[in-house]
Amino acid sequence: MKCFRALILILVGVTSLHADVTFDRIVKAGQEPQNWLTYSGNLNSQRYSLLDQITPANVKGLELQWVLQVRTLTGADKWEATPLVVDGVMYTTRPPNEVVALDAATGRIFWTYTHTPSQATRVCCGRVNRGLAIVGETLFLATLDARLIALDARTGRELWNIQPDGVAPELGYSFTSAPLVVKDKVLTGPAGGEYGIRGFIAAFDAKTGKEAWRFNTIPGPGEPGHETWTETTWQHGGAPIWLTGSYDPDLNLTYWGVGNPGPDWNGQDRPGDNLYSDSVVALDADTGKLKWHYQFTPHDEFDFDSVQIPVLADIRWQGAVRKVMLWANRNGLWYVLDRATGEFLSGKPLTQVNWMTGFDAKGRPNKILGPTVEGTRVYPNNQGATNWYSPSYSPSTGLFYVPCWMDTFSVYRKDPKGVEYREGQQFTGITPQLQIPSMVPRATNTRLPEEGYGAIQAVDPTTGERKWLFKMTDVTDSGVLTTATDLVFAGGREGYFYALDAKNGNLLWKAMVGGQVASGPITYAVGGRQYIAFNAGNAMFVYALHR
Amino acid sequence: MRIYVALTFITSFVSPCGLFAQHSYLPSDIDDGRRIYETSCGTCHGAFGDAVPGIDLGRGQFRRAKSDEDLVRIIRSGIRDTTMPPFNFNESQATMVVAYLRNMTAMPVDRNAPIEVLGPPGDATRGKVIFEGKGKCLTCHWTNGAGNITGPDLSSLNGGRGRRSPAELRRSLLEPNAEVRPENRTIRVVTKSGATSTGNLLNQDTDTIQLLDPKLGLASFMKADLKEFELVPSPMPSFKGLLTDQESADVISYLLSLK
Known part of the structure; x- marks a missing residue:
């Protein structure tokens, strides 16, 4: 095995290997597929790569190259981070808030930076961090105790470390997602929907950390949408942010999915549509002003966060190319929206859905179910038909690939006494009866396929049809990666990691790695060699072709 | 803040002087x-x-x-x-x-460090001026979110695992190559084709070397691809004769005042 970093050095002589990651490079990230410059690989969040060394014909030759272990995972922790790769250097996070820089070809560590979250930190669902953002030579880490930290990418040294106004870990505010860089700003927002926070999306100056603008995902008095809440319910209504948004440079709009309203399962405590919970919001990237919104699940009572990745694609729609947004939602439906206007174009079920019966002309769902005292069975289940697991769109096949929990349900019970908000305490209602464990997978699986199963499915945005479905016995928390050679990479809770044929879903290769895949796979290249990387259980696994 | 560079002279016999010690030890x-x-x-x-x-x-x-x-x-x-x-x-x-x-409070951490009976008291405010001015320390070093990446980060020498004693800092200032901590070592590699890279040694194993070259950034090399690799003297200059005893004490006081 040769050292490709050294090889480059030989070829280019003593010149700079570490060019600044300018925002222009990030906008054109698709043109340098050897790198992975944002959480979703590209600002359009397609998680699609032009790398073509690994093909359906040779994918069986993939071999494990190196492994990176986490230090500890406890309780509901999962390693959900997606790494960044910049010119042969990989940057990733390990739970709870450690940043690691390593040689992407060998896995050897350059440096680590450790932030120990405050003991006041409250998280609903494990000490999760999904990754970093980069611009210039600065990395950005958003922490579990709701701090935003800038690091020198060369050394791991801290440049600035701020706590945004109004957030406090003891109130349940935390940051779990990878930030998004747009121009000279770093965008992120807080998780904490289960603790009665008031969500927002904010932009911070990348040089100083100074807040430039803030969009409250629950409108305050006098703001449009405030009327969808009552009295004081808006103050603790949740609507958190816990996945990374997207950006369209032509429209200068940044798109973010917003989480569920609180209390999660006691909707009678907060009558109204509860904007902008369970919505996608399109914001002016320079000012944070709302351009449009679409609410997937008005007055949600099932914890159907709509934080999923907004996938931007230009597709043929009824005979003309149209700028659309593809959205696979936790509520069991997948959508096509016009991303310039927010116009609803299509909504189709990914799996069995019984809480609604269809849409009106503007795309508002006809909701027919809600929690009852005796219990209401709702499809899909509380964890949704899909969730934080990144989907992928392939411009090569024109298909949208979605990791799914198929035909699962939960039983929701209303608490007639209502739920009282108490600072820093869970603000949810009666936890639904889950058919499938939501956070910590059991070591064994005894469910029958008709009791719910996992799948990767490919759907056609132009027709709304499902093209194929790859079935797994257990469910999946894995993201999906597609490549220009029409490969689909994904995994599942069973510990398998798969390569599928993107055209028909045929299994081409699989590896057993012994831990649930709970992150989005990526691909990158160093010294002309293509690698596939993903996290499973307590480790990151990196594969490349035998040579 | 004033730091007195004063260390107790340790003889060959060390008496049990720690608080609450209950035994005599050899x-x-x-x-x-x-x-x-x-x-x-x-x-x-x-x-x-x-x-x-x-x-x-x-x-x-x-x-x-x-x-x-x-x-x-x-x-x-x-x-x-x-x-x-x-x-x-x-x-x-x-x-x-x-x-x-x-007995640890009675023993210098660096047993080879020169023992000083008493140094002049330092002044952190004056030390900051010297550090950023005459000393040109930020040409290489980093403190509290700013500076240069060539030299070690000096932001937290007064606490935690990175803590350094005044005697250690004085020695680093006057005799920088007398003892270089493992995390501050400088390595030079030469590839078989003759290309060179020099920087802070970050990591190594049986097959590879990782370093931070101020010109190239983070770089990783397979030892099999190298003609040679060796530790080289620290680029840190000696300030003996460039700073007075008082100025050295001021700089040390400043460094130990940083958090």
Whole structure:
């Protein structure tokens, strides 16, 4: 095995290997597929790569190259981070808030930076961090105790470390997602929907950390949408942010999915549509002003966060190319929206859905179910038909690939006494009866396929049809990666990691790695060699072709 | 803030002067205990024994131990439900560690450091001016979010695991190559084709070397692809003769004032 970093050095002589990651490079990230410059690989969040060394014909030759272990995972922790790769250097996070820089070809560590979250930190669902953002030579880490930290990418040294106004870990505010860089700003927002926070999306100056603008995902008095809440319910209504948004440079709009309203399962405590919970919001990237919104699940009572990745694609729609947004939602439906206007174009079920019966002309769902005292069975289940697991769109096949929990349900019970908000305490209602464990997978699986199963499915945005479905016995928390050679990479809770044929879903290769895949796979290249990387259980696994 | 660079002269015989010490220990036991401490205990408790909040091993501030026997037992058995693990030491080895704990405030961390009876008091405010001006220290060094990446980060020399004594800093200032910490070593590699790279050694294993070259950034090399690789002297210049004793003390005071 040769050292490709050294090889480059030989070829280019003593010149700079570490060019600044300018925002222009990030906008054109698709043109340098050897790198992975944002959480979703590209600002359009397609998680699609032009790398073509690994093909359906040779994918069986993939071999494990190196492994990176986490230090500890406890309780509901999962390693959900997606790494960044910049010119042969990989940057990733390990739970709870450690940043690691390593040689992407060998896995050897350059440096680590450790932030120990405050003991006041409250998280609903494990000490999760999904990754970093980069611009210039600065990395950005958003922490579990709701701090935003800038690091020198060369050394791991801290440049600035701020706590945004109004957030406090003891109130349940935390940051779990990878930030998004747009121009000279770093965008992120807080998780904490289960603790009665008031969500927002904010932009911070990348040089100083100074807040430039803030969009409250629950409108305050006098703001449009405030009327969808009552009295004081808006103050603790949740609507958190816990996945990374997207950006369209032509429209200068940044798109973010917003989480569920609180209390999660006691909707009678907060009558109204509860904007902008369970919505996608399109914001002016320079000012944070709302351009449009679409609410997937008005007055949600099932914890159907709509934080999923907004996938931007230009597709043929009824005979003309149209700028659309593809959205696979936790509520069991997948959508096509016009991303310039927010116009609803299509909504189709990914799996069995019984809480609604269809849409009106503007795309508002006809909701027919809600929690009852005796219990209401709702499809899909509380964890949704899909969730934080990144989907992928392939411009090569024109298909949208979605990791799914198929035909699962939960039983929701209303608490007639209502739920009282108490600072820093869970603000949810009666936890639904889950058919499938939501956070910590059991070591064994005894469910029958008709009791719910996992799948990767490919759907056609132009027709709304499902093209194929790859079935797994257990469910999946894995993201999906597609490549220009029409490969689909994904995994599942069973510990398998798969390569599928993107055209028909045929299994081409699989590896057993012994831990649930709970992150989005990526691909990158160093010294002309293509690698596939993903996290499973307590480790990151990196594969490349035998040579 | 004023720091007095004053260290007690240590003779060949070390008396049991730690607080609450209950036994006399031989200098050889104390010295052996120091070596065990530095390899096994210092990673968590720090060079000065005060890196764990609420505990100051060198000053007899413990949470649970009231006697030397308690300390020996805790070292060997650990403390359940805490991060203090049991160590596979025999009683004699654990006793040596206790011997060192009971004397660590009387011993310089760097046994080779020149012993000074008394240095001039330093002034941190003056030191900052010298550090950023005449000393041109930020040409290479980094403090509190700014500076250069060539040299070590000097932001936290007064706390935690990175803590340095005034004597260590004085020596680094005047004789920078007398002792270079492992994390501050400079390595030069030459590839088989003759290309060179020089920078801070970050990591190495049987097959590879990782370094931070100020010109190239983070770089990783397979040893098999290298013609040679070697540690080279620190680029840190000696400030002997460039700074007066007073100015050196001022700079040290400034560095130890940073948090």
